[in-house]
């Protein structure tokens with residue numbers, strides 16, 4: 176009967192680490208989204224040009240405002 180208890184504990188540990196692993200995988204894309212912030216479209220405050228990507232306006236060289 177003790178062997179069943181050991182198997183139960185073994186599977187509980189496997190499921191626990193599996194859950195932590197899945198949780199880490201779920202967090203991954205969220206972090207990469209914040210890294211890809213320079214791919215977001217923004218409007219230049221100086222010339223109102225719609226900058227498709229990058230941290231600098233290609234028309235007047237204005238830096239992307241930190242919002």
Ligand SMILES: [Zn+2]
Nearest residue numbers: 219222232235
């Ligand atoms: Zn500009």
